[in-house]
């Protein structure tokens with residue numbers, strides 16, 4: 502396909518920024534629009550599974566994989582425990598020369614590594630999409646700051662609450678998965694997690710928690726990520742939902758966890774904690790309409806039960822950019838992406854709900 506095409510990517514999360522990077526390296530004219538003024542670097546730890554690390558080899562940027570591996574810590578052992586901290590099972594991570602290791606890594610490190618490889622002149626912060634239209638030969642975007650963009654193709658990477666997805670599948674809706682979730686990063690002063698550790702505190706008594714080692718901070722201090730899931734109904738009213746996201750973990754809920762795990766969570770600074778309600782979406786009937794395609798959570802937001810969300814978005818970026826490059830007509834390239842990618846992401850979404858059900862989550866969406 503002609504490299505003179507002008508392509509808008511909306512949303513500079515991991516899926517959007519990685520898509521923009523690959524397309525740039527292939528020579529396309531890319532503009533990366535983002536609602537926030539600057540690329541968002543907040544977020545906590547991520548388990549980037551081996552398939553996700555493998556996608557980095559397709560970025561067109563030499564050494565991206567090496568830089569990412571250096572920025573994270575290799576996942577070595579998964580410990581499954583009950584809430585009291587008793588070990589139920591330990592599984593070794595699959596480590597061999599045929600595939601890259603799975604990484605325990607801060608989201609900020611992932612974003613920084615991709616950002617530094619990007620020609621940053623493509624980035625336009627402070628651009629919130631409010632309207633999308635397309636004609637046979639053009640896509641048109643309107644932003645809340647009054648700016649308009651017209652070009653050949655639009656890639657919607659605007660996350661779980663996607664505006665672009667509404668244009669493709671108007672009936673797309675969020676399913677609440679039954680948890681309020683707190684995640685944090687904390688200095689692990691007493692060596693609760695060691696290098697390569699991932700701890701899962703199995704879901705019981707309305708809570709679930711996980712912890713993993715992130716490696717040393719810039720100051721050389723050992724850092725650990727934690728996630729705490731609390732089953733509760735979501736308030737109907739949006740302002741009430743927002744207000745509840747400012748609250749700390751209820752003390753009586755934290756007490757259900759073993760004291761060493763609870764005390765690590767309690768020692769976390771406020772500004773190192775993010776809170777959200779958990780949602781997924783039903784598998785979409787299509788990821789493409791005309792000159793518009795979806796990647797990342799916009800296309801297939803799923804529960805974190807399999808730690809696949811970010812990896813799936815990076816895979817979308819590789820598949821989509823190859824499909825665009827290998828076809829002369831835009832519509833054919835996007836149809837190829839849709840045909841190849843849709844069954845895979847449906848499989849991930851189905852699996853994510855199955856694992857959620859198996860591990861005791863009560864609200865898992867229909868399958």
Ligand SMILES: Cc1cc2nc3c(=O)[nH]c(=O)nc-3n(C[C@H](O)[C@H](O)[C@H](O)COP(=O)(O)OP(=O)(O)OC[C@H]3O[C@@H](n4cnc5c(N)ncnc54)[C@H](O)[C@@H]3O)c2cc1C
Nearest residue numbers: 512514515516536548629630659660797798805810811812
């Ligand atoms: C509790 C939890 C734990 C998780 N753990 C893991 C894990 O261990 N491993 C893993 O692989 N995945 C995990 N995930 C999933 C993973 O975090 C997501 O799948 C991934 O971050 C989604 O990336 P994205 O780029 O698609 O979306 P986002 O990161 O949400 O990026 C979307 C971007 O679009 C911008 N935007 C939104 N609307 C507009 C608009 N109208 N106009 C312009 N810009 C807009 C936003 O500001 C944002 O920057 C987890 C998720 C949760 C909730």
